[in-house]
Amino acid sequence: MKVTVCGAGSWGTALAIVLADNGHDVRLWTHRQEQAEAINTTHKNEKYIDVRIPEQITAYHDLKQAVSDVDAIVLVVPTKAIRTVCQQLNDVLTKQVTLIHASKGIEPKSLKRVSEMISEEMHHCAYEDIVVLSGPSHAEEVAKRQPTTVTVSSLNRKHVTFAQDLFFNESFRVYTSTDVIGIELGGALKNIIALGSGISDGLGYGDNAKAALLTRGLAEIARLGTSLGASPLTFLGLPGVGDLVVTCTSQHSRNWRAGHMLGKGYSLQDVLNQMGMVVEGVQTTKAAYKFSQKQQVEMPITKGIYDVLFNNQSPEDVVQQLMNRSRREELDDFSSLLKNTSND
Numbered sequence: 001m002k003v004t005v006c007g008a009g010s011w012g013t014a015l016a017i018v019l020a021d022n023g024h025d026v027r028l029w030t031h032r033q034e035q036a037e038a039i040n041t042t043h044k045n046e047k048y049i050d051v052r053i054p055e056q057i058t059a060y061h062d063l064k065q066a067v068s069d070v071d072a073i074v075l076v077v078p079t080k081a082i083r084t085v086c087q088q089l090n091d092v093l094t095k096q097v098t099l100i101h102a103s104k105g106i107e108p109k110s111l112k113r114v115s116e117m118i119s120e121e122m123h124h125c126a127y128e129d130i131v132v133l134s135g136p137s138h139a140e141e142v143a144k145r146q147p148t149t150v151t152v153s154s155l156n157r158k159h160v161t162f163a164q165d166l167f168f169n170e171s172f173r174v175y176t177s178t179d180v181i182g183i184e185l186g187g188a189l190k191n192i193i194a195l196g197s198g199i200s201d202g203l204g205y206g207d208n209a210k211a212a213l214l215t216r217g218l219a220e221i222a223r224l225g226t227s228l229g230a231s232p233l234t235f236l237g238l239p240g241v242g243d244l245v246v247t248c249t250s251q252h253s254r255n256w257r258a259g260h261m262l263g264k265g266y267s268l269q270d271v272l273n274q275m276g277m278v279v280e281g282v283q284t285t286k287a288a289y290k291f292s293q294k295q296q297v298e299m300p301i302t303k304g305i306y307d308v309l310f311n312n313q314s315p316e317d318v319v320q321q322l323m324n325r326s327r328r329e330e331l332d333d334f335s336s337l338l339k340n341t342s343n344d
Contacts, residue, residue: 002027003027003070003166004026004074005028006075006085008028009076009277010048013028013051013053013143014137014143015167016057017051017057018172020056021145021169031061032061036060040059048277064092072097072099073089073097073099074101074133078280079103079107080107086122087121100163101114101115101130104187104188106283106284113181114132128156129155130154131154131162131163132153132154132180132187133151133163134153134183134238135148135239136149136150136243136245137246138250138252138253139252146171148171149175150173150175151237152164160177175238179234185225185230186225187243188280189224190240190247191255192305193213193218194244194281195258198258199308200213200263202259202263217244221235223299228291258272258279268310286310289302289306304319
C-alpha cells in the first residue's frame with residue numbers, strides 16, 4: 001500500500017516505521033522543509049525520537065506530492081492543527097482514501113472529538129468512515145519494535161479491518177472496536193490523569209497516591225465517557241486502563257513530565273517553554289472541565305488539575321481539597337456504569 005503519515009513528531013515517526021516494516025510505500029509529511037531534508041539525508045528525526053529511520057521512508061514538505069496517489073492517510077498532528085491540515089488536504093487530494101487518525105485530544109472551544117473535526121473539514125470523508133488508532137503506545141518503544149498493542153475503531157467494518165491489516169505485525173498487535181466515542185475519549189482524557197500523576201510524583205508522593213489517582217481518575221473518565229455515549233467496557237480495555245497505566249507511570253510521557261515540573265513548582269508557561277512539544281493534556285483538561293459542567297458529571301480530579309493549570313491554585317491545596325471531600329460509598333460511582341453494562 002501507499003501510505004502517507006501526516007505529522008513527523010515522535011508518534012508519527014514511530015507509526016511510519018511500523019508501516020515500513022510491513023512493506024508499505026511510506027511517505028512522512030512535515031510542514032517544515034528543513035525537517036524533511038534532515039530525515040531524508042540523515043535518516044534521523046533527532047528532535048523527536050532517537051532511532052534510525054528506515055531508508056524506505058521518504059519525508060516530504062510538499063503536501064500535494066506527499067499524498068499523490070496514496071491508498072491511506074494516517075493523521076498524527078496535534079489536535080490544534082487538525083482543522084488546518086484537513087483543509088489543506090481538501091485542496092490536494094484527487095481521490096478518496098482511507099483516513100486513519102492517531103491524535104489524542106478534544107477541541108476546547110467546540111468540545112469536538114478529533115473524528116468529528118475531521119468529518120466537518122474534509123469534503124469527501126464521512127464520520128462513519130474515519131478510523132481511530134489508540135492504545136498504550138509510547139512512540140520510543142514502538143520505534144524500537146518492542147511489543148505493543150493498540151485498538152483501531154470505526155463504524156465502517158471494512159475500513160477498520162483495512163487499518164488492522166495495515167499495521168498488524170509481530171511487535172505491533174492491533175485489535176478492533178466499533179466504539180469510536182470510547183476509544184477517542186479514553187485516549188484524550190487519560191492525559192489529564194497523567195498530568196496529575198506527574199504532579200503527584202513532583203510533590204514527592206508515593207505509590208499509594210498514584211494508585212488512588214489512577215483508579216479514581218478512571219472512574220471520572222468512564223463517567224464522562226458513558227454520558228457521551230461510549231460503552232463502559234471500553235474503558236476497561238487498551239484505550240482505557242491500558243493507556244492510563246502507560247501514560248501515568250512512565251517518564252516517556254510528556255504529560256507526566258509536564259505534571260512533574262508543575263509539582264516541582266514551575267509555572268505552566270515555564271513548563272510549556274521547556275517541553276518544546278505539544279502537551280495535549282493541558283488543553284484537554286480545559287475541554288473536559290467544560291464537558292463536565294455541560295453534562296453535569298462530577299469530575300473532582302479534573303477540576304483540581306484545571307485549577308492548578310488555569311486558576312493558579314497550588315497543587316498542595318488541590319490535594320488537600322480532594323482528600324477532604326465528603327465521605328461516600330466507592331461503588332456509588334460505578335453503579336450507573338454497571339447498570340449500563342448489563343443493559344448492553
